[in-house]
Amino acid sequence: MVRKLLKEKKREEIVKVASRLFSERGFYNTTIPDIAEAVGMSVGNFYNYFESKEDLAKYIMQYSSSILGEEIRKISQMDVSTKEKVFLIVRRFIEIAQERPELIDYFLRIFLSNREVFSEGCEGFLCVGEVVTELMLFLEEGARKGDFRQQDFFPAFVTIMGPLGGLVFLKGEGILPKNPIEYANEIGENIWRALKSDEKV
Amino acid sequence: MVRKLLKEKKREEIVKVASRLFSERGFYNTTIPDIAEAVGMSVGNFYNYFESKEDLAKYIMQYSSSILGEEIRKISQMDVSTKEKVFLIVRRFIEIAQERPELIDYFLRIFLSNREVFSEGCEGFLCVGEVVTELMLFLEEGARKGDFRQQDFFPAFVTIMGPLGGLVFLKGEGILPKNPIEYANEIGENIWRALKSDEKV
Amino acid sequence: MVRKLLKEKKREEIVKVASRLFSERGFYNTTIPDIAEAVGMSVGNFYNYFESKEDLAKYIMQYSSSILGEEIRKISQMDVSTKEKVFLIVRRFIEIAQERPELIDYFLRIFLSNREVFSEGCEGFLCVGEVVTELMLFLEEGARKGDFRQQDFFPAFVTIMGPLGGLVFLKGEGILPKNPIEYANEIGENIWRALKSDEKV
Amino acid sequence: MVRKLLKEKKREEIVKVASRLFSERGFYNTTIPDIAEAVGMSVGNFYNYFESKEDLAKYIMQYSSSILGEEIRKISQMDVSTKEKVFLIVRRFIEIAQERPELIDYFLRIFLSNREVFSEGCEGFLCVGEVVTELMLFLEEGARKGDFRQQDFFPAFVTIMGPLGGLVFLKGEGILPKNPIEYANEIGENIWRALKSDEKV
DNA sequence: TATGAATGAGTTTTCATTCAT
DNA sequence: GATGAATGAAAACTCATTCAT
Numbered sequence: 001m002v003r004k005l006l007k008e009k010k011r012e013e014i015v016k017v018a019s020r021l022f023s024e025r026g027f028y029n030t031t032i033p034d035i036a037e038a039v040g041m042s043v044g045n046f047y048n049y050f051e052s053k054e055d056l057a058k059y060i061m062q063y064s065s066s067i068l069g070e071e072i073r074k075i076s077q078m079d080v081s082t083k084e085k086v087f088l089i090v091r092r093f094i095e096i097a098q099e100r101p102e103l104i105d106y107f108l109r110i111f112l113s114n115r116e117v118f119s120e121g122c123e124g125f126l127c128v129g130e131v132v133t134e135l136m137l138f139l140e141e142g143a144r145k146g147d148f149r150q151q152d153f154f155p156a157f158v159t160i161m162g163p164l165g166g167l168v169f170l171k172g173e174g175i176l177p178k179n180p181i182e183y184a185n186e187i188g189e190n191i192w193r194a195l196k197s198d199e200k201v
Numbered sequence: 202m203v204r205k206l207l208k209e210k211k212r213e214e215i216v217k218v219a220s221r222l223f224s225e226r227g228f229y230n231t232t233i234p235d236i237a238e239a240v241g242m243s244v245g246n247f248y249n250y251f252e253s254k255e256d257l258a259k260y261i262m263q264y265s266s267s268i269l270g271e272e273i274r275k276i277s278q279m280d281v282s283t284k285e286k287v288f289l290i291v292r293r294f295i296e297i298a299q300e301r302p303e304l305i306d307y308f309l310r311i312f313l314s315n316r317e318v319f320s321e322g323c324e325g326f327l328c329v330g331e332v333v334t335e336l337m338l339f340l341e342e343g344a345r346k347g348d349f350r351q352q353d354f355f356p357a358f359v360t361i362m363g364p365l366g367g368l369v370f371l372k373g374e375g376i377l378p379k380n381p382i383e384y385a386n387e388i389g390e391n392i393w394r395a396l397k398s399d400e401k402v
Numbered sequence: 403m404v405r406k407l408l409k410e411k412k413r414e415e416i417v418k419v420a421s422r423l424f425s426e427r428g429f430y431n432t433t434i435p436d437i438a439e440a441v442g443m444s445v446g447n448f449y450n451y452f453e454s455k456e457d458l459a460k461y462i463m464q465y466s467s468s469i470l471g472e473e474i475r476k477i478s479q480m481d482v483s484t485k486e487k488v489f490l491i492v493r494r495f496i497e498i499a500q501e502r503p504e505l506i507d508y509f510l511r512i513f514l515s516n517r518e519v520f521s522e523g524c525e526g527f528l529c530v531g532e533v534v535t536e537l538m539l540f541l542e543e544g545a546r547k548g549d550f551r552q553q554d555f556f557p558a559f560v561t562i563m564g565p566l567g568g569l570v571f572l573k574g575e576g577i578l579p580k581n582p583i584e585y586a587n588e589i590g591e592n593i594w595r596a597l598k599s600d601e602k603v
Numbered sequence: 604m605v606r607k608l609l610k611e612k613k614r615e616e617i618v619k620v621a622s623r624l625f626s627e628r629g630f631y632n633t634t635i636p637d638i639a640e641a642v643g644m645s646v647g648n649f650y651n652y653f654e655s656k657e658d659l660a661k662y663i664m665q666y667s668s669s670i671l672g673e674e675i676r677k678i679s680q681m682d683v684s685t686k687e688k689v690f691l692i693v694r695r696f697i698e699i700a701q702e703r704p705e706l707i708d709y710f711l712r713i714f715l716s717n718r719e720v721f722s723e724g725c726e727g728f729l730c731v732g733e734v735v736t737e738l739m740l741f742l743e744e745g746a747r748k749g750d751f752r753q754q755d756f757f758p759a760f761v762t763i764m765g766p767l768g769g770l771v772f773l774k775g776e777g778i779l780p781k782n783p784i785e786y787a788n789e790i791g792e793n794i795w796r797a798l799k800s801d802e803k804v
Numbered sequence: 805t806a807t808g809a810a811t812g813a814g815t816t817t818t819c820a821t822t823c824a825t
Numbered sequence: 826g827a828t829g830a831a832t833g834a835a836a837a838c839t840c841a842t843t844c845a846t
Contacts, residue, residue, distance in 0.1 A: 003808080010809095026317050028229040032837065042811045047838070108313060116227050154368070154377060155387035159395075162363025163356070169313065170355060178353075186356035194360075194395035204826095232819060243828045245822080254820065428719050430631040433840060435808095444807045446843080455841065516712075518629050556770070556779060557789035561797075564765025569757070578757060588758035596762075596797035606829080613830095635816065645832045650817070 011049050011059075014039055016102070019060045023105030027057060027114045057110060057117050061128065064103045069130025071096065076138045082147035083200065085138065087188035090164065094180050097168045104168050135160060142195070149197045159194050163187050212250050212260075215240055217303075220261045224306035228258060228315045258311060258318050262328045265304045270331025272297065277339045283348035284401065286339065288389035291365065295381050298369045305369050313366075336361060343396070350398045360395050364388050413451050413461075416441055418504075421462045425507030429459060429516045459512060459519050463529045466505045471532025473498065478540045484549035485602065487540065489590035492566065496582050499570045506570050537562060544597070551599045561596050565589050614652050614662075617642055619705075622663045626708030630660060630717045660713060660720050664730045667706045672733025674699065679741045685750035686803065688741070690791035693767065697783050700771045707771050738763060745798070752800045762797050766790050 017038045021030040032053060036043045050056040075088045097104040111118065111128070139156050142148035148156070167187060171180045218239045222231045233254060237244045251257040276289045298305040312319065312328065319328055340357050343349040349357070368388060372381045419440045423432045434455060438445045452458040477490045499506040513520065513529065520529055541558050544550040550558070569589060573582045620641045624633045635656060639646045653659040678691045700707040714721065714730065721730055742759050745751040751759070770790060774783045 007809090026315055028315075028836095029317055031835085041809095043837090044812065044839075045810050048809060053837070109315075114227055114229075114310075116230055151387050151391075152379075152384065154371060155364070155384050155391060158364040158367030158371065158388070159391045162365070162367035163359040164363070165367065166359030166363035167355070170359065176355060183353065183356050186352050187359070190352075190356060190360045190395035194391040208826095233821080234819080244820090245829065246827050248821070249826065428717055430717075431719055434842080435840080445841090446808065447806050449842070450805065511717075516629055516631075518632055553789050553793075554781075554786065556773060557766070557786050557793060560766040560769030560773065560790070561793045564767070564769035565758070565761040566765070567769065568761030568765035572757060572761065580755075585755065585758050588754050589761070592754075592758060592762045592797040596793035610830085634814085644830095646816090647818080647833060648831050651830060656816070 007049070010041075014046070014049055014056070015060055015063055018056055019064065019102040019106045022057070022060070022110050023102045023108075027110050027117060054117055057114075060106060061111050061118065064106055065128040065130045067103060068093075068096070068107075069134045072131065072134040072138065076134060076141070082142045082145060083192050083196070085142075086160075086192045086195070087185070089138075089160070090188040090191065091181070091184045093164045094167065094184050097171065098180060101172075104165075105172060108165055108169055108172070131161075132157070139195075146197055147200055148195045151195075156195060160191055163191060208250070211242075215247070215250055215257070216261050216264055219257055220265065220303040220307045223258070223261070223311050224303045224309075228311045228318060255318055258315075259328065261307060262312055262319065263330075265307055266329040266331045268304060269294075269297070270335045273332065273335040273339065277335060277342070283343045283346060284393050284397070286343075287361075287393045287396070288386070290339075290361070291389040291392065292382070292385045294365045295368065295385050298372065299381065306373060309366060309370055309373070332362075333358070340396075347398055348401060349396045352396075357396060361392055364392060409451065412443075416443075416448070416451055416458070417462050417465055420458055421466065421504040421508045424459070424462070424512050425504045425510075429512050429519060456519055459516075460529065462508060463513055463520065464531075466508055467530040467532045469505060470495075470498070471536045474533065474536040474540065478536060478543070484544045484547060485594050485598070487544075488562075488594045488597070489587070491540075491562070492590040492593065493583070493586045495566045496569065496586050499573065500582060503574075507574060510567060510571055510574070533563075534559070541597075548599055549602055550597045553597075558597060562593055565593060610652070613644075617649070617652055617659070618663055618666055621659055622667070622705040622709045625660070625663070625713050626705045626711075630713045630720060657720055660717075661730065663709060664714050664721065665732075667709055668731040668733045670706060671696075671699070671710075672737045675734065675737040675741065679737060679744070685745045685748060686795050686799070688745075689763075689795045689798070690788070692741075692763070693791040693794065694784070694787045696767045697770065697787050700774065701783065704775075708775060711768055711772055711775070734764075735760070742798075749800055750803055751798045754798075759798060763794055766794060 014035065018030070018035045021034060021038060024030075025034075032046055033043050035056075036046045039046075050059065071092050072089060075085055075092060078085065078088070080088070093104070107128070135157060136153060139148060139153065143150055164187070167176075167180060167183060170176050176183070215236065219231070219236045222235060222239060225231075226235075233247055234244050236257075237247045240247075251260065272293050273290060276286055276293060279286065279289070281289070294305075308329070336358060337354060340349060340354065344351055365388070368377075368381060368384060371377050377384070416437065420432070420437045423436060423440060426432075427436075434448055435445050437458075438448045441448075452461065473494050474491060477487055477494060480487065480490070482490070495506070509530070537559060538555060541550060541555065545552055566589070569578075569582060569585060572578050578585075617638065621633070621638045624637060624641060627633075628637075635649055636646050638659075639649045642649075653662065674695050675692060678688055678695060681688065681691070683691070696707070710731070738760060739756060742751060742756065742763075746753055767790070770779075770783060770786060773779050779786070
């Protein structure tokens, strides 16, 4: 019992350290010894927790996705207007990118660009399922209420996630002149205008 | 003279093959022998054309960016409405992603995710300078004409490039149910609505 | 007392499982965790019963040899003709190879081919002493009685054990078209003819 | 042209060194760096000649088998009596075991005992095909001439190869009191008596 | 006795780059 | 310019053994 829990704790620790290293240096420039050292464990012991480097990468992806998905769901279920929710999602996404940059950066850097790592058992959307699911529900509800124009899921999806990902990317590049959160309102406004139905303000 | 030209031709050939391989397999999963073989030259000879693998990667990045920038500039200078231009840019971007997928995929996969490769001499925006410059000019002109709302460059930039990058990503994942070009209008509409000033239709 | 016995029981259990695994997968492809798991004990506990992997290997060798030696002795002491004994030994050897394949396979695969494992304390014939001793006695008695031609021990030894080992090897390769026991008579006949003195039939 | 030949020469060199090391130390106790160093080349370069350690092992097996098969064929085609041929094969086998011990030892130690290495593409008899084929032809011809008793191939095969393998094994164990060749006649006699038809002397 | 997490040296294999030809 | 064999550092992963509990 206790052992199981301890093992789970250790896994989380590895995940935290590794997602940071991966998003800082890239997947292929982070070695298992790097991770082990940063966690303070031996290389061999690492393999008691994850079967392989790929296994770890997939686990992190799903872990990140479930956290992000959870955040979106929380907002989605609030008792506020759809417009308000759009702004909240944008703001929350940017906050997380600052509080736990590895979560989002990992997605951008590792998942987006090292797809070969995720083949088999965690391809494409499977890996980020929770984020997608929650956004889909949010978009559908907004459309049902008449707040969003009727449109295909995919254009709407990229209209939300694209600008957010882009902003985080620019943040990572270190070229944003202001604190990212200061762009939250403008981006929220853009996304809302992009999706809202014509009657809405 | 002639030699210079021949050398340039060979470089282009390498660039074409390499950008395809890089975007198919990822930067770290494409070896110099792979590239040399695909081009039909020897490994040693490759190094007569590019100093290193990184050197090649940077060159490709700038090459792609100059082509994309050129396409944006062409549209930007057309004698059509700003709204029309937004739709044209979206459409052209998606077309290029289909005609020469390596150009866009390379950007998404290699640049976005393997930033460590591009440090020194080609950091961040430097590498994609032309696309950024052209979009900046386009946005400024649109705002000056009163077609776009006044806003910071960066939110506007990600509002255009984010959805486009996102769509290409989804295309790469093979999960789009329709041909990407069929989403062009919806995405163009979203972007236009996101950016246009209130008087515009 | 009781403790000693329990310990011996557990050792036998380990020996049984390990000899099977070793002969199935080879010495170097069988890990201590593999053995421990198959026995249903922990890795650490394994080391309460055997000092090392090599220690275990040597123990198994001697264990197998003592069982085989015992079988030969039984036959050797029967009240039947020398010719009959040759046929019985052949038959018994093949039977054991079928009933307890690990015993013989272990000898063929592990001892024959991983001699380096057995250096120090169990070299060569020391390890298989009992089989050798019993065969030596059997051959001497046969010669004394005038049933076998007079000859050096070693040629005679390999003339008996060689074909038997060869047959088991072929069985392990899965290429024998018939059940091994069906070759017993032919092989017995060959061995008997090879060794018998000229007066015998 | 020349390059191809040089490459083949180097492969042979590797094969010679590696088969010696393998048969001295065992397959799993010989590392690629060991082999590379003994050949006088770098580790990386080794992989320009063989795809993997297994690949090398299989190659050596077939190489050895073709040499042994060739020797058997030479004797098989001589214009001497079948009895004489049996004695010549025994003698030649023992000679080779002394002149080029790695050839035979390799078979005994590596092939016999590390079968897992040879799975896929070189299983069992496939790998030693030439020896088997030549012996089969020899046995058939002898039976046709009426020199050998009629019997199944497999018992006859192990009756020849078993004692020979056994002798080499004992030689490797360092326990033979005499030079192996001195046992040639006795073993030849045993094998001949084992197989010959009753009319023969 | 029993457990299994922890260790770390050791293994195979890869690959950017060089350089003699 | 062109070739491809050669280099060697570095990577992922393994596993016998130990030891705190």
